[in-house]
Amino acid sequence: MKFSDLIRFAFHSLTQHKLRSSLTLLGVILGAFLVIVTISIGQGVQEVIPRLMRRNDQLRQIRVDPNWERKQLVAVAEEALVGVMSDERRVRLTEATKRRNAGGNSGDLREPLNDQRLAELAAIEHVESAVPTIAMNAELRFRDQSLNVNYFSTTTENRNLARSLVAGRSIASNAAAEVLMNESLAYNLGFQNEADLDQLLGAKVRLNADFGGAYLDNMLASKSNGLIQLSTDDKQNVEKVIRSFPAVAELTNLPAECRKLIKHILLVSAESLSSTLLQPQRASTGDLTVVGLYRRSTEVEHQLHEYFGHHEMVLVPDEIARAFVRQIPGFDKTGYGQVIIRVDEERNVRPVVEQLRSRKYRVHSLVEIVEHLQRQYGLMLWSMTALGTVALLISALGVTNTMLMSVLERTREIGIMKAVGARDGQIQAIFLTEGVFVGFVGAAVALAGAWGASKFANSWIQQIVSKEANQPVDDQLFLFPWWLIAGIFVVTLTVTLVAAWLPARRAARIPPVIALRHD
Amino acid sequence: MGGTSLTIGKGVGMLINSENHALPDGQDVPPKFTNWPAVGDRQQRCQIERDHVSAVLTIKPRGLSYLTTMKGTDAEMAQPIDILVQAVSLAKVYNGKTPVTALCDVSFTLHRGELAALLGKSGSGKSTLLNLLAGLDQPSSGSLMVGGQPLHSWNSGQMAAYRSNVVGVVFQSYNLIMQRTALQNVELPLVFAGCAPGVRQQRALAALDAVGLSPRAHHRPTELSGGEQQRVAIARALINQPQLLLADEPTGNLDSVTADEIMALLKNYCREQQTSALIVTHDEELARRFATRILRMHDGHLLEDAA
Numbered sequence: 001m002k003f004s005d006l007i008r009f010a011f012h013s014l015t016q017h018k019l020r021s022s023l024t025l026l027g028v029i030l031g032a033f034l035v036i037v038t039i040s041i042g043q044g045v046q047e048v049i050p051r052l053m054r055r056n057d058q059l060r061q062i063r064v065d066p067n068w069e070r071k072q073l074v075a076v077a078e079e080a081l082v083g084v085m086s087d088e089r090r091v092r093l094t095e096a097t098k099r100r101n102a103g104g105n106s107g108d109l110r111e112p113l114n115d116q117r118l119a120e121l122a123a124i125e126h127v128e129s130a131v132p133t134i135a136m137n138a139e140l141r142f143r144d145q146s147l148n149v150n151y152f153s154t155t156t157e158n159r160n161l162a163r164s165l166v167a168g169r170s171i172a173s174n175a176a177a178e179v180l181m182n183e184s185l186a187y188n189l190g191f192q193n194e195a196d197l198d199q200l201l202g203a204k205v206r207l208n209a210d211f212g213g214a215y216l217d218n219m220l221a222s223k224s225n226g227l228i229q230l231s232t233d234d235k236q237n238v239e240k241v242i243r244s245f246p247a248v249a250e251l252t253n254l255p256a257e258c259r260k261l262i263k264h265i266l267l268v269s270a271e272s273l274s275s276t277l278l279q280p281q282r283a284s285t286g287d288l289t290v291v292g293l294y295r296r297s298t299e300v301e302h303q304l305h306e307y308f309g310h311h312e313m314v315l316v317p318d319e320i321a322r323a324f325v326r327q328i329p330g331f332d333k334t335g336y337g338q339v340i341i342r343v344d345e346e347r348n349v350r351p352v353v354e355q356l357r358s359r360k361y362r363v364h365s366l367v368e369i370v371e372h373l374q375r376q377y378g379l380m381l382w383s384m385t386a387l388g389t390v391a392l393l394i395s396a397l398g399v400t401n402t403m404l405m406s407v408l409e410r411t412r413e414i415g416i417m418k419a420v421g422a423r424d425g426q427i428q429a430i431f432l433t434e435g436v437f438v439g440f441v442g443a444a445v446a447l448a449g450a451w452g453a454s455k456f457a458n459s460w461i462q463q464i465v466s467k468e469a470n471q472p473v474d475d476q477l478f479l480f481p482w483w484l485i486a487g488i489f490v491v492t493l494t495v496t497l498v499a500a501w502l503p504a505r506r507a508a509r510i511p512p513v514i515a516l517r518h519d
Numbered sequence: 520m521g522g523t524s525l526t527i528g529k530g531v532g533m534l535i536n537s538e539n540h541a542l543p544d545g546q547d548v549p550p551k552f553t554n555w556p557a558v559g560d561r562q563q564r565c566q567i568e569r570d571h572v573s574a575v576l577t578i579k580p581r582g583l584s585y586l587t588t589m590k591g592t593d594a595e596m597a598q599p600i601d602i603l604v605q606a607v608s609l610a611k612v613y614n615g616k617t618p619v620t621a622l623c624d625v626s627f628t629l630h631r632g633e634l635a636a637l638l639g640k641s642g643s644g645k646s647t648l649l650n651l652l653a654g655l656d657q658p659s660s661g662s663l664m665v666g667g668q669p670l671h672s673w674n675s676g677q678m679a680a681y682r683s684n685v686v687g688v689v690f691q692s693y694n695l696i697m698q699r700t701a702l703q704n705v706e707l708p709l710v711f712a713g714c715a716p717g718v719r720q721q722r723a724l725a726a727l728d729a730v731g732l733s734p735r736a737h738h739r740p741t742e743l744s745g746g747e748q749q750r751v752a753i754a755r756a757l758i759n760q761p762q763l764l765l766a767d768e769p770t771g772n773l774d775s776v777t778a779d780e781i782m783a784l785l786k787n788y789c790r791e792q793q794t795s796a797l798i799v800t801h802d803e804e805l806a807r808r809f810a811t812r813i814l815r816m817h818d819g820h821l822l823e824d825a826a
Contacts, residue, residue, distance in 0.1 A: 001710060001711055001713055002710075002713060002715070002716070004716065005710050005716075012698070012699075016698055412694075413696050415694075416694045416695075416696055416707075417707065417711065418655075418679065418682070419653065419655060419682060419688055419690075419694065420682065420683070420688075420707050420708040420711065420755065421679060421680070421682045421683025421684070421708050421711045421712060421759070422679065422683075422711040423675075423676055423679040423680075423711070424675055424676070424679070425676075426711055511655075511656070512655045512656075512682075513650050513655040513656040516655070516690070516694065
């Protein structure tokens with residue numbers, strides 16, 4: 001019996017009962033459709049997430065935070081806690097007392113992220129760069145105007161910046177004495193008309209930060225209405241007196257140990273007092289040229305990790321920002337708040353992360369987040385796929401039921417076929433082909449339907465996201481890899497083949513003489 | 520009959536050709552295979568090689584008296600070549616709550632080219648005997664040799680090959696598949712024999728032409744009269760050129776004129792093709808006119824075996 005005859009027999013048999021065959025086919029189509037759609041969207045999500053991250057090289061970046069060392073807790077004697085209480089409460093209170101004695105929950109900064117550390121981080125194998133993220137407040141001086149703004153460090157590698165510029169250009173280099181200004185800040189500075197924005201380009205601004213200091217100068221000027229002003233010699237004399245102050249401890253008749261301790265305390269206090277009273281503590285970027293104006297990132301851009309400073313009013317080149325914050329008193333002890341490390345290749349991120357962790361840094365990598373997200377989505381989508389598979393299996397029961405009925409109805413036909421020479425295997429093949437036929441058509445229709453639906457859904461989603469992001473988005477949420485197309489045929493054909501096996505075997509085993517008597 | 524006249528001489532004549540053809544590998548083709556509409560060498564060779572049983576039964580030159588030995592015991596094999604069917608103490612018991620003996624100690628022989636009529640009342644065991652000879656059922660005991668082969672010990676695959684290549688059956692109720700056309704019904708045996716679609720369609724049309732039904736080839740059985748349906752069933756039974764033709768009351772549902780035409784068709788075919796036939800009928804007069812031998816059954820026993 002030829003294969004074409006099997007196909008012809010199957011088609012002929014199925015078309016004899018169009019409604020029943022259609023309903024059976026519909027079940028297979030729905031089951032296969034569910035499986036295809038869930039796997040397709042699963043694949044899409046699995047690929048879209050890293051692709052979105054990769055768009056801005058986010059996956060090659062590692063965020064490093066300075067590590068804080070937890071304070072050593074100070075032991076508390078058991079008898080220090082009085083009162084009648086349960087053991088659990090005693091443990092809780094003892095723990096709290098230890099923590100309080102150690103000075104609270106905060107710890108000490110283990111290794112401040114200063115320039116020396118940055119150089120060490122940049123020297124790690126596979127690390128391309130280590131750039132601090134600087135975001136602080138400062139006073140912006142523009143002509144005679146002064147505004148309190150927040151500023152953000154940026155580099156020439158910030159790809160999203162160019163897209164968001166509404167006037168001018170991006171920074172020329174990371175060390176250029178330039179600044180980019182938010183269009184809303186420009187508005188507040190008096191550039192209300194869009195046509196006037198170009199006039200702001202090339203203007204000079206300056207970022208200043210005042211951290212106190214020069215208290216003596218300020219107070220004298222204030223109290224005397226500016227009549228008293230100390231000369232440099234006068235300030236040196238005052239400082240000399242302040243620095244001699246610890247020696248006062250020796251004039252007391254306290255015990256030597258006590259005098260020594262008091263002298264040390266006065267020494268530290270004198271140094272602080274000298275600094276506070278006499279030295280001005282200010283920082284300034286110097287003159288910066290406004291070279292560009294940018295718009296604020298949209299919410300969608302922010303969600304897509306395409307933001308370039310969401311709330312910041314001013315963007316300053318990295319080197320300028322670094323020089324600015326280095327002027328902050330005590331910077332050597334605190335260092336940068338955050339450093340972004342860029343690794344040469346995505347596959348080297350993990351080893352670098354491990355190395356940073358071994359150096360006791362707190363490390364955040366999007367690779368890990370992506371993996372976590374993929375696991376989460378993967379779990380959810382596989383659950384949905386399992387549901388689809390169950391639907392497919394239920395449809396297989398429909399196939400079995402339909403074919404059992406078909407065998408019953410065609411018993412006499414089976415007898416006739418056997419009487420004219422059909423072997424058991426040929427009868428079985430006829431019915432198995434019917435099952436496979438249903439599976440093949442079901443898979444093909446489901447695939448075509450899912451593909452059509454995905455085109456519509458993709459287009460719809462892209463339209464919405466493009467509108468929100470104000471830029472074309474071409475990411476495909478549904479993907480149809482070759483293995484999905486091949487796999488759905490294999491799975492559906494296997495399921496329907498197994499479903500048809502029992503009826504086919506039953507048909508093959510009917511003795512011809514009994515089949516011919518069947519009415 | 521709708522006015523359709525049988526063209527036996529013309530139709531069946533197409534099937535007869537005594538000239539032997541040689542296949543490329545030197546295999547002799549049975550004479551009666553060669554005159555069907557062109558069958559490719561491959562199909563012919565497949566047809567012959569596919570089933571050993573068929574090959575032995577069809578390739579051996581007719582009339583030779585040496586013994587055919589293939590399988591089975593010497594006793595089973597000891598059968599003259601001109602004897603096609605040899606039944607010895609054949610019995611069939613249907614086991615149920617109350618066992619029913621349908622056949623009991625039935626022994627007879629059927630020679631090649633012989634047309635025998637099997638008479639008997641309802642329930643006498645005629646159909647049971649026919650089913651055993653058709654390879655549709657197995658005897659409970661006894662031996663049934665066809666062409667020297669022990670039919671009673673074959674498995675289902677060998678039985679299927681036997682039904683496909685050796686025997687043709689015409690049922691009383693025609694047993695046509697109602698959803699298929701006359702042409703499709705006739706070519707059904709060739710479908711299971713693995714014949715190419717083009718070839719089998721030509722052969723089925725020729726067979727329908729032989730029984731005078733080629734104009735009705737694309738009609739379904741429901742669109743045909745009883746006589747036409749019976750002729751479709753005959754065409755189907757003959758399309759594989761069987762060695763043994765079995766017919767279960769082929770004229771039972773037909774008027775006397777049509778019955779005569781059908782019987783004449785079968786008789787001519789058997790004579791021209793040297794095909795053995797066993798025809799079950801109630802009509803003794805018809806049997807005497809067309810059969811060369813009469814077997815009579817009663818209560819599962821063979822009472823009479825007369826020429």
